[in-house]
Amino acid sequence: MxxxxxxxxxxxxxxxxxxxxxxxxxxxxxxxxxxxxxxxxxxxxxxxxxxxxxxxxxxxxxxxxxxxxxxxxxxxxxxxxxxxxxxxxxxxxxxxxxxxxxxxxxxxxxxxxxxxxxxxxxxxxxxxxxxxGDKKNNYLMNEFLENEIQEKKIFKFCQLKPHVYESRVDSLKAFKLNKLNTFKSKYNPSALFEKIAKANIDYNYFSSKEVYPFVHHGNNKAEIVKALPKDFYSYRKSINYNDDFFKEHNHYNSFLRYSANNLALQDHLHHSSDSEFKRNSLCYNLDRLKIVDSLIINKTIKNELLYHFTANYLSKSNNTENNDAIVNSYLSKSSDETGKNEIKRFAASLNNLKEGGNFPDIKIVNYKNEELEINSLIKTPTVICFWSNQYYNHFKESHYKLNELKEKYPEVKFIVINIDDFGQDRPKASLKDNRFKFKDEYQFKNPKESIEALAIQPMTKTIVIDKHQKIVYNNTNIFSVNFEEQLLGAINRK
Missing domain, CATH: 2.60.40.1120 (Carboxypeptidase-like, regulatory domain)
Incomplete structure (x- = not known):
């Protein structure tokens, strides 16, 4: 861009x-x-x-x-x-x-x-x-933004046959290399810049290869993997999976995540009896933690990957037994005590939000600076959503969607909570600038404690509660194709 x-x-x-x-x-x-x-x-x-x-x-x-x-x-x-x-x-x-x-x-x-x-x-x-230093940093920034745009193209390309797909991503890589060479000829940058810029191109290309089986249409992943050319992943032989220099680098970390996903898929397909691949299955996710543990030696890289995959699984799971199995596997493999404590607290918060259980007492503040207990507002079926200025596009799109839902379901209470911890001026300005009403808009009285208690991850998390203040869905999404069906179920509860 x-x-x-x-x-x-x-x-x-x-x-x-x-x-x-x-x-x-x-x-x-x-x-x-x-x-x-x-x-x-x-x-x-x-x-x-x-x-x-x-x-x-x-x-x-x-x-x-x-x-x-x-x-x-x-x-x-x-x-x-x-x-x-x-x-x-x-x-x-x-x-x-x-x-x-x-x-x-x-x-x-x-x-x-x-x-x-x-x-x-x-x-x-x-x-x-x-x-x-502006030329090299503007170049890297533009590359970062262009890659975000190209991700959408890659997802479309993934529907092509493997050899056609490979040809397309090879062309993209060649274009980027040519652009880098032009920059080098014009500005004669340092060897350090060249190392980083070249790695950006390489790891972005490798990621596009790793993601192919997951994005390619169809749930029979065994057939998709079998159809890949033999040399499709030949670059893996030269990969340093423990690169200390690039351990904080976006493209490198993205590649490691995609690669762990894919290597775990191949292991999983060898012993799974499922006719269709289920990405959120316990078995596959345990396989993924095993792959990380066996492949990565660098403690920083290993701990980050283990934490990422564990938190990601927990944020999408409603099964307490499976959650315990994932947490135990993570705890046995990670050496990061801070991460371990965070995962244990996250899992505990999720367990406290069991479907059918009571919604916890959380203090919120409206934009008149009046303090309220959230449960005092729940007298009808209620939807609770969250937003942050840090995710500005989500803030706008979620409010547009909520306005639609409010019109369609006037019998439902919609509570919308800003989770930021820097006062009311900025959230109020965001609402005002976008012409969103302050009605049903709140902030947490104690953001840090409330975010942990409600296990707010990811930001799209939505909680649905019935008129008896019982949790119907503890982790849904207003953008989900079946959200309105879930909402009707909560409305019709006796």
Whole structure:
């Protein structure tokens, strides 16, 4: 996608303020460039980088910079929502910056002076870099966004026969390599940039191969796998499944997840007697945890994958016995004590939300700042949904859908809860800007405790309760094809 897609700076600043903002950034760039020139030739002092920017519609008043999951520093935004930070003793490589639940990676090398602008309402799409180091980071950012668009194409291509599909993804890879070579010829970037950019292309390509059997139509996965060319996965021989350098890299981690899915599928098909593959079956998910345990040696990578697959399974399961089996398998394989405690609490919360059980007492606050017990609102069949400014598209689409449902089912109470923990101003502004009414809109009184108690994962989670305050569905989705059927069942309960 293009730079600044969806970003209109004049929506947020008047003309004069916009002029001074640009002047401010230009001044910073001039100062930083002169400072860099002055330091040229003094190698002992060259090992630093400047990183800063401006955040429109901030979700908090700070930015966190991390390297290899270790916090470098937490930087407060000034009154204009800007910051500038110097990283001394720089370790060249990928850094993560975190703001309000959103994360993005940047490549920093010695003497970079990198500035960015972003609008949190379209976090990735609005992010644009300027300054020394901007070319390589804008290239990587554009690649990231283009890959998101291409994922939709890949899913369509997956319906093609294997050899035709392979030809299409090979062409996509060749196009990207050609684009990278053009960039290299024009800007002569570092070997580190080239390593990362090439890995982006490779791991994205490998992922497209791994996902094919799952997306290709039909549930007879054994036949689909059998129809693949013999060399379809030949690249696996050269893969480092324990790459410490790329362990926090999006494309690498996506590939590892897809690969674990696929390798577990092949193992599962050898001993499963099911006529159709069921992705949420206990057997397959236990197989997947075994694959991760046997394939991955690096503790960080292994623990992250084990946690991801376990939490993902639990978030979609209503079977307590199966949940216990998955949790026990995870606990026996992970060495991450923090992750273990989180999974145990997550499973316990899910068990407390059993269908047919009572909905827990949760305190909520309306936008008049009045505190209420959520159960005091449940006198008719009730749907409880959640949203966050961090998932802005979901916020808008879910509210449009809820407005439709409210018209069709006036006898149902719809309770919509913002789960964010940064006050009421931002959620109120989001509702107002999109012309959504405040009626039936709430926030948690204690967000952290309530999110854990209701096991809110994923964000699309929806809970349906009958007029007796009994849970009918503890984990459904208003966008599901059978949601209205489920809702009618709750309405007709005596």
């Amino acid at each position: 293009e730079l600044q897609k969806g970003f209109n700076f004049n929506l947020f600043l008047n003309t004069n303020e916009n002029f001074y903002m640009k002047l401010h950034f230009l001044s910073l760039l001039v100062i930083l460039t002169l400072f860099n020139c002055k330091k040229d030739g003094n190698n002992a002092e060259d090992n630093y980088a400047y990183f800063g920017g401006e955040i429109m519609n901030p979700n908090s008043d700070f930015v966190v910079i991390l390297k290899s999951d270790v916090v470098v520093d937490t930087i407060k935004l000034d009154k204009r929502n800007r910051f500038l930070y110097k990283i001394n003793n720089l370790k060249a490589g990928l850094y993560t910056f975190y703001h309000g639940g959103e994360v993005q990676m940047v490549l920093l090398e010695p003497k970079d002076s990198l500035l960015f602008r972003l609008n949190t309402l379209e976090f990735d799409e609005s992010l644009v870099f300027t300054g020394i």
